[in-house]
Each structure stands twice: as structure tokens, then as C-alpha cells.
Amino acid sequence: MRIIQIAAEFAPIAKAGGLGEVLLGLTRELIQQHHSVEVLIPKYSFIQPQALNQLKIEVPDYRCTEKGQSISNTMWSAVAEDCPIHLLEARHPSGYFHRDNIYGYPDDIARFLYFSRAAIEYLKLKGEPIDILHIHEWHTAACAVLLRSLYMKELSIGNVIFTIHNLEYQGKCAPHDLDAIGLDGASFLSPNQLQDPDFRYPQTINLLKGGIVHADAINTVSPTYAKEIVTPKLGCGLSSNLKKAKLSGILNGIDSKLWNPALDPFLAARYCADDSLAKIVKAKTANKDFLKKRYSLNWTGRPLVGSITRLAPQKGTHLIKEAIHQTLNAGGAFVLLGSTPDSVIHQEFAEIKELYKDNPHVLILFEHNEELAHQLYGALDFLLVPSISEPCGLTQLIALRYGTIPIIRSTGGLKDTVFDCEDGEVLLQQRNGFVFYEPTPAALNSALLRAFNLFRTDVATHQTLLRRGMQCDYSWKKPTQEYLSLYRKLSESSQKTRRSHVRIEQAGSVKNKII
Ligand code: ADP
Numbered sequence: 044m045r046i047i048q049i050a051a052e053f054a055p056i057a058k059a060g061g062l063g064e065v066l067l068g069l070t071r072e073l074i075q076q077h078h079s080v081e082v083l084i085p086k087y088s089f090i091q092p093q094a095l096n097q098l099k100i101e102v103p104d105y106r107c108t109e110k111g112q113s114i115s116n117t118m119w120s121a122v123a124e125d126c127p128i129h130l131l132e133a134r135h136p137s138g139y140f141h142r143d144n145i146y147g148y149p150d151d152i153a154r155f156l157y158f159s160r161a162a163i164e165y166l167k168l169k170g171e172p173i174d175i176l177h178i179h180e181w182h183t184a185a186c187a188v189l190l191r192s193l194y195m196k197e198l199s200i201g202n203v204i205f206t207i208h209n210l211e212y213q214g215k216c217a218p219h220d221l222d223a224i225g226l227d228g229a230s231f232l233s234p235n236q237l238q239d240p241d242f243r244y245p246q247t248i249n250l251l252k253g254g255i256v257h258a259d260a261i262n263t264v265s266p267t268y269a270k271e272i273v274t275p276k277l278g279c280g281l282s283s284n285l286k287k288a289k290l291s292g293i294l295n296g297i298d299s300k301l302w303n304p305a306l307d308p309f310l311a312a313r314y315c316a317d318d319s320l321a322k323i324v325k326a327k328t329a330n331k332d333f334l335k336k337r338y339s340l341n342w343t344g345r346p347l348v349g350s351i352t353r354l355a356p357q358k359g360t361h362l363i364k365e366a367i368h369q370t371l372n373a374g375g376a377f378v379l380l381g382s383t384p385d386s387v388i389h390q391e392f393a394e395i396k397e398l399y400k401d402n403p404h405v406l407i408l409f410e411h412n413e414e415l416a417h418q419l420y421g422a423l424d425f426l427l428v429p430s431i432s433e434p435c436g437l438t439q440l441i442a443l444r445y446g447t448i449p450i451i452r453s454t455g456g457l458k459d460t461v462f463d464c465e466d467g468e469v470l471l472q473q474r475n476g477f478v479f480y481e482p483t484p485a486a487l488n489s490a491l492l493r494a495f496n497l498f499r500t501d502v503a504t505h506q507t508l509l510r511r512g513m514q515c516d517y518s519w520k521k522p523t524q525e526y527l528s529l530y531r532k533l534s535e536s537s538q539k540t541r542r543s544h545v546r547i548e549q550a551g552s553v554k555n556k557i558i
Contacts, residue, residue, distance in 0.1 A: 044530060046073065046080040046175045049162050051145060051155060051182040053084045054301065055413065056094045056123055059145045060353060061295065061437045062179060062208050065264070068298035069526060070126045072519035076527070083162050085140040085154075086119055086130035095121035101129065105168055107161040109135075110223045114157075118165050124300075131161055147384050152216040152250075153223060159185040160224040163194055172199040175530045179206050181214030184254030185224070188237070191257045192226060202533040205258035207251065207290075209434050210272050210279045211357055214250030215239055221248060240280040255284050260533055264435035265456030266292035277432065293526060294459055295435040296519035297444065302420075304445050304513075309417035314446070316513035320506045323446055323513070330422035334378075334406075341403040342376035346498040348450070348491070349423040351416050351438050354383035354392065359429035359452060365484045366427050366491065367395055367405065373495050376404040380419060382411045420445035425494050431482055433457045439476070443512035448505075449476040450490050460517065464508050465493070475512045 048070060052063030066082055073080045092098060102118040119130040133139050139154040148154065163186055166173065178186045187203050218228025221237075231237040231248060236256060239247035255261055263269050269292025271277040273285050300306075304326075305315035312329035314322060331347060334340070348370050352358045363379065370377040383389050392407060399405040408415070420426075426442035428451045435456030439449040443460075451457040462469040463478035479490040497505045 044078055044174045044534070045172070046078060046177060046530065047083060047166070047173050048080065048177040048179070049083045049159070049183045049186055050179040051084065051158075053082055053123065053126075053128060054298075056090045057084055057087050057145060058413075059411075061264075061435065064298060064301070064437055065206075065208065065295055066179070067124055067126070067301065068296050068519040069523060071124065071298060071300070072296070072523040073527075074126060076523060078527070081127045081129060083129040083131065083165070085158050086117075086132040087145065088141040089143060090130070095123050095128075095130075097122050102165065102168060105164065107133075107157070107164045108225060109153075109157055109160070116161050116165075129165070131158060131165070133157065133161060152214060152220050155182040155214070156185055156216075156220060156224045156250075159183050160189060162186060163189050163198070166200075167194060167197050170199075172201075174201040174534060175204060176200050176202070177204045177206065178254065178258070180208050181212060181251040181254070184214065184250045184258075185221075185226075187257035188221075188226065188231070188253040189224070202259040202530075202537055203257070204260045204262070204529065204533070205254035207254075207261065207263045207272075207434075209357075210251070210263070210281065211432070213239075213252070213279065213281075216248050216250065218246065218248055240284070249281075252281060252284060255281065255288050258288075259537070260291075260529060261285070261288045262291045262293050262529065264293065264295045265459045266294065267458045268292060268432075268434045268455040271432070271455060291529070293522050293529070294456060295437060295440075296517055296522045297437055297440045299518045302441050302444055304421060307417055307421065309414045310421045311418070312421075316510065320510060323510065324506065327422060327424075327446060330418060334418060334422050338406050339403070340376070340406060345404060346370075346375040346424045346495050347378065347422065348375055348425045348427055348494075349378040349380070349419050349447075350427045351380045351419055352428075354381040354385070354388050356388075357430060357432050359431050359482060360388055360391075362429035362452070362482060362484070362487050363427065364391065364395060366429065366487060367399075367407075369484070369488050369491055371399070371402070371404060373492060375491075375495060378406045378408075378419060378423070380408050380410070380412060380415055382409060420447055423447040424498060425450050425477075427491075428452070428457060429479075429482070429487060430454055430457060436460070440517040443475060443515050443517065446509045446513050448494065448508055448512060450494055451476060451478055452482055452486075453478050453480050460515075464497070464504075472511070475508065475515055 054063035054067040098121040101120040106113045115134045117132040221228035237248045237253045239249040311333035312326035314326035367377045396407040426447045433455040449461045451461045461476040462473045464474045477490045477494045479486040
């Protein structure tokens with residue numbers, strides 16, 4: 044089976060969050076299971092050539108049209124993290140991918156629409172048959188629309204799969220944005236096409252909806268999120284489209300090579316699930332001490348809670364703020380590693396940082412820092428994930444692998460992966476964290492206090508919980524099997540459809556002859 048994935052991210056060379064890690068983890072596991080898979084992403088100027096092996100020009104110059112202008116592109120090929128990847132270098136006058144970050148620019152819609160068209164043009168140029176084209180998020184949803192509208196006869200693609208990693212980001216734009224890449228934008232303004240479901244804005248195009256309407260199969264990244272977003276309350280306006288498209292949920296995994304406390308190059312002390320509890324605890328203490336020294340803090344003897352997150356309302360920022368105060372009141376220490384483009388949210392956290400600037404039990408850092416994230420997973424006692432909605436969430440999975448006990452609000456993928464240590468209805472072996480339900484300070488406080496109580500009064504149970512978390516298998520093995528069975532099911536059903544079309548055509552020609 045030949046699989047091509049087109050996306051905006053691929054970790055670690057181009058990662059903004061979970062999307063890049065999914066592309067890496069799924070691709071690496073598909074390769075491990077002997078499937079042919081390639082990834083296509085933009086060649087962002089911040090990608091370090093040293094991170095790429097066998098980098099070479101694959102197609103020196105091919106053209107893609109935007110607003111009637113012909114733009115030159117180069118397609119590069121390379122191997123990144125053992126995965127074959129293609130990198131689109133667009134010589135676009137606006138320097139679409141010559142930016143410091145992946146997203147966050149006023150022309151993001153134009154950038155990723157252009158990328159989608161240029162990616163499809165490249166596939167056409169290559170002319171090789173593809174069994175599965177796997178596209179991700181609104182950024183590449185237009186590939187499905189382009190294929191159906193303009194390239195149907197020119198490309199041999201078995202099936203298109205569209206994965207929604209976060210329904211909150213939908214790529215809303217104007218019809219003329221589609222015109223720019225050669226589609227007739229106005230012709231997509233109908234309820235069964237790309238018209239945004241918000242009736243107040245009938246002239247709005249919704250790119251994510253384009254993926255839902257035009258792909259052959261749609262999935263999202265956890266079973267609970269799949270159930271949540273087909274309800275009007277959580278469907279962000281698209282619940283009925285998602286229901287009609289028969290959305291399924293496949294839980295994400297984490298890449299076992301990228302996240303491995305036994306080999307992690309960023310950790311001061313390494314450890315693994317098979318080590319004795321004494322060795323694990325000693326290594327985590329050494330990792331705590333390393334950070335304590337580096338940031339001149341003092342949290343000896345205190346439960347260390349952390350949050351490693353994009354600071355967006357969806358992540359429960361009001362609860363994270365609350366948790367900092369509550370943790371200190373209850374005699375703990377707190378580290379926040381968060382980044383946000385939102386100046387209001389930034390200001391709110393900056394005020395808390397100022398309030399505690401002389402407190403040796405608090406560290407608040409506004410940055411995206413991969414190395415520090417690894418060090419924190421290796422040091423924290425508890426990771427707080429109080430999301431309001433969470434498609435899957437990777438931080439709780441990484442935390443489990445690093446012997447950091449998650450404290451989560453029960454929603455989406457968090458609900459599928461973390462089970463409360465006191466929940467008598469869950470098998471003992473599955474209980475791996477602390478869970479609260481209502482998105483309120485009181486519910487959060489009660490979970491935090493239960494965690495601190497265990498940490499202080501029952502070392503044996505606390506450590507058993509820590510080890511049980513490390514033993515959970517949230518690798519890509521099982522999710523990859525589920526993706527493969529989705530790919531196969533689609534291939535089989537399209538073969539059946541093709542066979543029945545051939546039969547109908549043959550029957551028609553026989554009938555014609557008789558007549
Ligand atoms: P999302 O994709 O919604 O941001 P996920 O939980 O799916 O959330 O994935 C987040 C990924 O990004 C994790 O690997 C996490 O460690 C990482 N991450 C989040 N914030 C930061 C940060 N400030 N610095 C470094 N890594 C971060």
C-alpha cells in the first residue's frame with residue numbers, strides 16, 4: 044500500500060504542537076510495519092539542513108498558479124527521523140514559508156491554500172499511483188476539494204482520508220481565497236459544500252468543512268472526542284456534517300523514540316519502567332535538582348506540579364491560573380512552560396509571574412522550549428491538564444511514560460487515557476492518575492489536594508501509581524493498526540465499487556450489441 048501524508052507539521056523539524064508529533068509517530072510506525080509512506084510538508088526556512096539526511100532536489104522547478112500568476116517551486120526530498128519526506132520550497136513573492144513560525148500570520152489561509160495546490164501539482168507531475176492520500180487539519184483540507192474538482196481524471200489516488208486534530212481551527216475565509224488557487228469560490232457557497240454553517244455569514248467559506256465533505260473517510264484523534272463533536276454543543280457548528288460523514292475516532296500515540304526516559308538526551312538522569320522504584324525516584328530527584336539549580340528555585344520536599352501547554356482558552360487557562368495559587372497555598376511548587384500569541388492571556392499570566400517573582404516555589408516561562416519540556420517531564424511529580432476540550436492530548440501520555448502522574452479534567456482524549464486512582468469502576472491496572480469533572484476551581488482544588496495527600500502520606504501507593512503510568516502502552520503500535528484497517532477497508536470498498544462499475548459498463552455494452 045502506498046501512502047502519502049500531506050500536512051503543515053512534522054516533528055521535530057517543524058513542530059508547533061501535537062500535529063507534528065502525530066505525523067512523525069504514525070509515519071515511523073507505518074514504516075516499521077513495512078508500509079510505503081511519504082510525508083509532504085512546506086520547506087520552512089527555519090528547518091535546519093543538519094536535521095535532514097540525504098537532502099536533494101527532486102524536482103528543480105515546477106510551476107503552480109496563484110491569482111493567475113505562475114510561481115516557481117522546487118521539491119526537495121530527504122530522510123528525517125528515518126522517514127522519507129518531501130519539502131516544498133515555494134519561491135513565492137510573499138515568502139510564504141520564510142517566516143519564524145509555522146502559523147500566526149495574517150496570510151495563513153493564502154499560505155496553506157497555496158501549499159495544498161502546489162502539493163497536488165507535484166503529485167500530478169510525478170504521476171505515480173497512490174493508494175491512500177492522508178491529509179490533516181484545515182491547512183491541507185483543500186487538497187480533497189482540488190482533487191474532486193480539478194484533478195479527478197489526472198491523478199490515480201485510491202482514497203483520501205482527512206484527520207481532524209482540532210475542530211476549533213477551521214480555516215474560515217472568503218470565496219476569493221479559493222479563486223486564488225484556481226477554484227471557483229462562489230460555486231462552493233452552498234450548505235452541502237464549503238459554506239460556513241454560521242448562517243450570519245453566508246459568504247464565508249470553511250476549509251475544514253471542505254475536507255469533511257470531499258474526503259472518502261474522516262476521523263479524529265480519540266474515540267471520546269469523536270463522540271463529543273457530533274453533538275451540537277461541542278461540534279463547533281459542524282456536528283451534523285460530521286455525523287453524516289461517519290466520523291470515527293483513533294486515539295493518538297506518542298513516538299517511543301522521541302519520548303523515551305531511558306535514552307532522552309536532555310535528561311540529567313535517565314530511567315525506565317523496568318528500573319527499581321528506588322532508581323526511578325532517584326533519577327527523577329536528580330532531574331528536579333538540575334532544574335532547581337538552573338533556575339535558582341527551592342522546591343525540596345514539595346510536590347512539584349507543572350503544565351506544558353499552549354496557553355489557549357481550550358486548554359483551561361483560567362484553571363491553570365487558579366492552580367498556581369492553589370498549589371502554593373497547599374504547600375506545593377509550580378512550573379508553567381507555556382506559549383501564546385494572545386496578548387490578553389499573556390498579560391494575565393505575566394501578572395501572576397510578577398506577583399510571585401520572589402517566590403522560590405514558582406517558575407513561569409513564556410516560550411516554546413523543546414529541551415526544557417523534556418527536562419520537566421523527567422522532573423515533575425504531577426502534570427496538570429485541565430482542558431475545557433481536548434481532542435487527544437499528548438502531554439498526559441508523555442507524562443505517564445516519564446513517571447509523572449497526570450491530573451486531568453475528564454474530556455476528549457484525556458478521558459480515554461487517564462483513569463482516577465480511586466475510581467472503583469475502573470480496573471486497578473488501568474488507574475493511572477487523578478481526574479476531575481467540572482471545569483471549576485473547586486473541582487480542580489479537590490483533585491490537587493487528593494494528589495498532594497497521596498504524595499505526602501502514602502509513598503508506597505504514590506510510587507506504585509507512578510510506575511503503573513510508566514507501564515501504560517500509549518505507543519503508536521495499536522493506533523497504526525487502526526489506521527491500517529481504515530485504509531484497507533476503504534481500499535476494499537472502492538475496489539468493489541470499481542468492479543461493479545465495470546460490470547455495469549460490460550452489461551451495458553452487451554445489451555447495446557444485442558439491440
Ligand atoms: P496541542 O497540539 O493542542 O498543542 P498536544 O497535547 O496534542 O496539544 O501536544 C502538545 C505538544 O507540544 C507536546 O509534545 C508538548 O510537550 C508540546 N508543548 C506544548 N507547549 C510547549 C512549550 N511551551 N514548550 C515546549 N513544548 C511544548
